[in-house]
Amino acid sequence: MNDALMIDLEALAQEAGLPALLAELDTSLVGLAPVKTRIREIAALLVVDRARRQVGLVASAPSLHMSFTGNPGTGKTTVALRMAEILHRLGYCRKGHLVAVTRDDLVGQFIGHTAPKTKEVLKRAMGGVLFIDEAYYLYRPENERDYGMEAIEILLQVMENQRDDLVVIVAGYKDRMDTFFKANPGLSSRIAHHIDFPDYAPDELLSIADLMLGGMQYRLSPAARDTLVEYIALRRERPHFANARSIRNALDRARLRQANRLFASRGGPVAPEALMTIEAGDLRASRVFGEPGSSA
């Protein structure tokens, strides 16, 4: 074996900043093991492709269109945003911006309005990632004159022909996406990566709360922490539980109550710690605990 032809994969990965990127992904995203595994695989593939190109082997651009399915608040949009940056750093996307759209941005209101509208969005997304949230709304089987199908057809054409110009990520709730794909097999087969986002476990939700509070420069008192654990357990059983989003809403409401508490007890100076700390009472006032006379 000729040593001059040996390729150092580690050096290639370092050059793309891959280890730092994956480490950052691990710390900033809680849980989501299947998602992280898939990102790692894609990253490895892109590095190996780069190595193959260096020694003159064929490395055709892989199809990286993705579908994110999962319950509300499992981090689909967050990961999509992150994905754009990752693909950019790995040299797959030229610009690495994310264009997030829903049905309104793609489908027109009258005949002949849809195609230019969809093409406009696709042009904007080129060089980056097109993120279609709640993609199943594109297809409305109950209305045969719906223009959604036209948007899907244009989308398919670009996904197939300009694979190196943009990456399309469709996202939505699991069951509705399944029906959507069943009705549009062409779309399903053009998406190479179907990633399912699992629900968070209670301890993962707690770490998410810690991350969120850290970002907002708040902290929980020890008693409040225990209350939050209790809150998560109760909230998970209630209807309309939206994983991380429910936690964020709960924390936002706790911030409101904390501000209200501090404001009501004004008259003396307030320590910076008091401004930062969320007490058990701020969480305990939640409706989830079922106390009479409490707010949401």
Added chain:
Amino acid sequence: MRLTQGTFSFLPDLTDAQIKAQIEYCLSKGWAVSVEYTDDPHPRNTYWEMYGNPMFDLKDAAGLMTEVNACRKTFPDHYVKVNAFDSTHGWEALRLSFIVNRPKVEPGFELRREEGAGRMQRYSTRSYATAKPEGERYR
């Protein structure tokens, strides 16, 4: 006679890769790019037809290249140019404009002389192509 006008008029026609590189430059400056076409090549014809709207929030040249290629396909025997518009205060004008497609045969221009009063000569130019109505030139 080969029509020359715009930013790179002294150069041979740009290849697609070169066009793409120029567009990347425009986008990096934050200019809005657009595609226009015409079959009236007179140098004083500043009002070319717009092919779609100017692309104000484009990030990558691939988006413009799809438009250029679509325009070339629709009007293979027209002149097609790419414009880059700078909207910053104080400029608000085209910063770059160059031809990306031209008819296969360009008949050139006729120099017309007109006798004025007192043996005065007036000159004007007219493209041989414009003798025919719009849409039927360069066939």
